[in-house]
Amino acid sequence: MIFIPPLSLYIHIPWCLKKCPYCDFNAYTLKNHDSQINYIQHLIQDLKNDVSIIKKRTIKTIFIGGGTPSILNNYLIKYLIQKIKTIVSIKKNTEITIEVNPENITIEKILKYQESGINRISFGIQTFNNKLLKLIGRNHTSKKIIILLNEIKKNIKINFNIDLIYGLPEQTLKNCLSDLEQAILINPNHISWYQLNIEKNTVFYYQKPNLPKDSIIWNMYNQGNSLLLQSQYQRYEISSYCKHNQFCFHNLNYWKFGDYIGIGCGSHSKITQKNGKIIRIIKKKRIYDYCNIRKIYIEKKYQIINQDKPFEYFMNIFRLFQPIQKKYFYLYTNLKIKYIKKNIKKAILKGYILKNNKYWKISKKGKNYLNNLLELFIII
Ligand SMILES: C[S@@+](CC[C@H](N)C(=O)[O-])C[C@H]1O[C@@H](n2cnc3c(N)ncnc32)[C@H](O)[C@@H]1O
Numbered sequence: 001m002i003f004i005p006p007l008s009l010y011i012h013i014p015w016c017l018k019k020c021p022y023c024d025f026n027a028y029t030l031k032n033h034d035s036q037i038n039y040i041q042h043l044i045q046d047l048k049n050d051v052s053i054i055k056k057r058t059i060k061t062i063f064i065g066g067g068t069p070s071i072l073n074n075y076l077i078k079y080l081i082q083k084i085k086t087i088v089s090i091k092k093n094t095e096i097t098i099e100v101n102p103e104n105i106t107i108e109k110i111l112k113y114q115e116s117g118i119n120r121i122s123f124g125i126q127t128f129n130n131k132l133l134k135l136i137g138r139n140h141t142s143k144k145i146i147i148l149l150n151e152i153k154k155n156i157k158i159n160f161n162i163d164l165i166y167g168l169p170e171q172t173l174k175n176c177l178s179d180l181e182q183a184i185l186i187n188p189n190h191i192s193w194y195q196l197n198i199e200k201n202t203v204f205y206y207q208k209p210n211l212p213k214d215s216i217i218w219n220m221y222n223q224g225n226s227l228l229l230q231s232q233y234q235r236y237e238i239s240s241y242c243k244h245n246q247f248c249f250h251n252l253n254y255w256k257f258g259d260y261i262g263i264g265c266g267s268h269s270k271i272t273q274k275n276g277k278i279i280r281i282i283k284k285k286r287i288y289d290y291c292n293i294r295k296i297y298i299e300k301k302y303q304i305i306n307q308d309k310p311f312e313y314f315m316n317i318f319r320l321f322q323p324i325q326k327k328y329f330y331l332y333t334n335l336k337i338k339y340i341k342k343n344i345k346k347a348i349l350k351g352y353i354l355k356n357n358k359y360w361k362i363s364k365k366g367k368n369y370l371n372n373l374l375e376l377f378i379i380i
């Protein structure tokens with residue numbers, strides 16, 4: 001019998017009030033002529049088309065990401081979730097996350113989200129420092145964010161995450177640590193703490209800002225990590241920290257090499273079929289191409305060949321900090337462990353992973369040399 005992994009649903013909302021100079025996500029500045037309702041109708045049709053791929057499988061988590069989903073009118077979010085529930089079956093108490101930007105979120109909006117079934121909010125904060133917020137093109141102020149987050153904490157019982165970035169232009173070690181101290185004071189149950197990546201196709205790639213020196217970034221990473229751990233946050237993934245095991249189950253499913261169906265422009269899907277084959281789907285990237293009258297949303301669909309599965313599996317699973325049960329490699333890839341016996345042996349010899357009968361565990365050296373470790377799983 002082929003093991004079929006849990007299935008998540010990702011919904012992409014491609015608009016933002018303004019494109020940030022560091023961001024390479026598939027997001028566009030919302031224009032007056034953009035029709036939100038038209039896009040939502042296409043999202044619904046996209047999911048209907050995908051039913052032939054996911055059949056009657058139950059959705060275990062939902063993530064409404066972007067872009068900035070909080071840019072949508074409330075009634076559209078409600079309508080979208082209601083429609084989705086008529087197309088696919090969704091587990092009761094399913095984690096449903098929405099990403100929001102402090103510029104277009106209010107307590108009232110969050111209460112409406114809750115009524116629609118959303119039970120996790122992810123805030124794109126990036127930094128609490130006003131000077132840095134300006135430098136990275138964000139229009140909100142630190143005071144506004146702190147008041148909003150404290151009000152939410154006081155009035156609403158909901159899981160929430162704060163996204164922060166370190167290594168920002170002009171950021172000092174002190175700035176970075178005070179961002180974390182502020183976040184810890186607010187006490188969300190989840191913090192995503194990313195290092196700034198200078199991505200191609202962004203303003204920062206072409207107009208290099210004044211970034212902190214590598215040695216300072218290294219100190220930010222080490223001291224920031226210690227601060228989060230001392231404050232009872234558990235690090236369960238490279239950039240993810242949570243309290244009381246309140247993981248982001250949607251992302252956790254990705255990192256465990258679970259299945260997901262993506263609807264919306266530029267979204268990705270990974271689906272295990274009954275015959276054990278794993279397929280990837282990429283939807284049309286540009287909004288204009290995606291919202292087409294022929295209702296054809298798929299840009300590319302291909303199978304992950306056996307040779308590529310080990311690299312893809314370990315690239316995801318080694319992001320996690322818990323030991324990996326060996327049997328899951330077989331279950332999630334449908335490949336026997338002997339397929340990677342030599343590769344594992346090399347990784348152990350180099351001190352990148354430790355093993356016992358049941359588990360593999362990435363060592364400290366493995367974490368520091370993750371790319372070298374992953375290279376061992378490239379099978380040519
Ligand atoms: C797709 S964005 C959605 C958040 C929301 N639109 C907002 O910005 O308020 C998700 C998160 O990715 C992170 N991110 C985006 N670009 C990044 C980059 N170049 N380097 C590191 N993190 C980045 C940010 O923390 C951001 O909040």
Ligand SMILES: C[S@@+](CC[C@H](N)C(=O)[O-])C[C@H]1O[C@@H](n2cnc3c(N)ncnc32)[C@H](O)[C@@H]1O
Nearest residue numbers: 010025065066122161163192248262266267268
């Ligand atoms: C960078 S993560 C931020 C998660 C957040 N820190 C949290 O814990 O909730 C989320 C972003 O990844 C991208 N993303 C996630 N799943 C995707 C998928 N299946 N297809 C395309 N993009 C995806 C989207 O841009 C989404 O906004």
Ligand code: SF4
Nearest residue numbers: 016019020023027067
């Ligand atoms: S960081 Fe958020 S608001 Fe900024 S461009 Fe990216 S998705 Fe949009």
